[in-house]
Amino acid sequence: MSDADAALTIAQAMDRAVDLAALGPAHGPNPRVGCVILNADGAVLGEGWHRGAGTAHAEVAAIADARARGTDITGGTAVVTLEPCSHTGRTGPCVDALTEAGVAAVTYAVADPGQASSGGADVLTSRGIPAIHAPHEGATALTHRWLTAMRAGRPYVIAKWAATLDGRMAAADGTSFWITGPQAREHAHAVRAQVDAIAVGTGTVLADDPQLSARPGGEESEHQPLRVVIGRTDTAGRRVWRDLHALAVASHDPRDTLAALWEREVRTVVVEGGPTVLSAFLREGLVDEVNAYIAPALLGAGPSVVEGLGIETMADALRGQDVNFQLLGADILVTAHLSRGF
Numbered sequence: 001m002s003d004a005d006a007a008l009t010i011a012q013a014m015d016r017a018v019d020l021a022a023l024g025p026a027h028g029p030n031p032r033v034g035c036v037i038l039n040a041d042g043a044v045l046g047e048g049w050h051r052g053a054g055t056a057h058a059e060v061a062a063i064a065d066a067r068a069r070g071t072d073i074t075g076g077t078a079v080v081t082l083e084p085c086s087h088t089g090r091t092g093p094c095v096d097a098l099t100e101a102g103v104a105a106v107t108y109a110v111a112d113p114g115q116a117s118s119g120g121a122d123v124l125t126s127r128g129i130p131a132i133h134a135p136h137e138g139a140t141a142l143t144h145r146w147l148t149a150m151r152a153g154r155p156y157v158i159a160k161w162a163a164t165l166d167g168r169m170a171a172a173d174g175t176s177f178w179i180t181g182p183q184a185r186e187h188a189h190a191v192r193a194q195v196d197a198i199a200v201g202t203g204t205v206l207a208d209d210p211q212l213s214a215r216p217g218g219e220e221s222e223h224q225p226l227r228v229v230i231g232r233t234d235t236a237g238r239r240v241w242r243d244l245h246a247l248a249v250a251s252h253d254p255r256d257t258l259a260a261l262w263e264r265e266v267r268t269v270v271v272e273g274g275p276t277v278l279s280a281f282l283r284e285g286l287v288d289e290v291n292a293y294i295a296p297a298l299l300g301a302g303p304s305v306v307e308g309l310g311i312e313t314m315a316d317a318l319r320g321q322d323v324n325f326q327l328l329g330a331d332i333l334v335t336a337h338l339s340r341g342f
């Protein structure tokens with residue numbers, strides 16, 4: 001028996017489903033989901049993952065895989081990272097696909113918070129197919145951004161900046177190229193390639209004329225996030241407008257930006273500055289995650305990353321949770337979730 005044919009426990013199958021889910025795209029309106037279908041002996045009958053909006057959901061992909069292998073999944077157990085959906089979106093309800101395929105039981109790791117799509121476990125149970133909720137850290141981590149967005153009814157917001165040790169985002173003359181080194185910039189491009197949108201204010205467009213494209217490894221990635229410019233000043237002719245994949249939001253209220261993005265099915269956005277726009281999002285408690293690239297440099301003057309948050313005393317400081325750091329060349333990336341952001 002090869003490793004691939006080895007019998008799996010439900011927990012092992014969930015680990016495998018999480019690995020499969022990770023093969024799907026991090027961007028787009030749908031979460032990453034994986035599914036493994038086992039027979040009563042724990043043999044894998046089929047497996048699949050969701051490849052992005054408009055394509056088969058993981059359960060349907062796993063059923064199709066089982067059929068392609070010529071295996072009969074009647075009486076099998078579907079182990080899936082997200083509660084099977086019960087609604088018709090771009091594709092049909094997964095609960096129906098599982099029922100029609102004759103699956104006898106379902107184990108899922110993350111409950112679906114979507115208003116239209118949730119309730120799949122109850123539907124299955126009412127049909128005599130027990131649906132067991134077995135939380136899994138990896139599955140939760142993989143869907144964290146999507147879950148946060150669905151619960152909040154707005155995109156998941158990552159505030160990203162590059163700053164010096166003394167917290168400056170630019171020098172006194174407005175120059176900010178380059179605070180950090182190539183490895184930090186490369187990392188930021190890789191992050192861009194995994195989100196739906198990148199937003200900056202008109203101040204940054206006028207000062208830096210950024211392309212706002214994802215170029216990991218120096219090449220434009222296949223997926224390009226929507227470029228978003230926030231503010232009322234006309235920035236026509238700047239590089240960000242070189243094609244139609246850009247959006248202007250002529251409002252100073254970050255909620256208007258997030259509403260416009262939500263309408264366009266944006267579920268994750270990186271707000272890349274400048275300090276005015278970052279401060280506005282932070283002030284309104286609309287930042288879920290911070291990605292701060294810190295360079296071992298001092299400027300002593302120039303705009304600070306954030307100002308005017310209305311915080312007067314240490315007890316009210318915005319504090320990060322789940323803090324991580326990574327050395328990128330001479331720079332440090334600090335990532336954290338914000339306690340008051342969600």
Ligand SMILES: NC(=O)c1ccc[n+]([C@@H]2O[C@H](COP(=O)([O-])OP(=O)(O)OC[C@H]3O[C@@H](n4cnc5c(N)ncnc54)[C@H](OP(=O)(O)O)[C@@H]3O)[C@@H](O)[C@H]2O)c1
Pocket residue numbers: 160161162163168169170174175176179200201202203204205207208230231232233234251252253254272273274275276277278280303
């Ligand atoms: N180190 C970094 O990571 C980084 C990143 C980006 C920028 N920068 C630097 O930041 C500097 C630009 O700073 P900035 O603050 O002018 O840029 P910004 O935040 O990109 O743009 C500010 C503009 O956004 C509009 N805006 C949107 N929401 C607003 C709100 N709630 N309140 C007020 N205005 C709002 C206003 O423009 P309207 O008047 O048009 O409405 C405002 O002038 C440049 O030196 C740039 O190099 C550094």
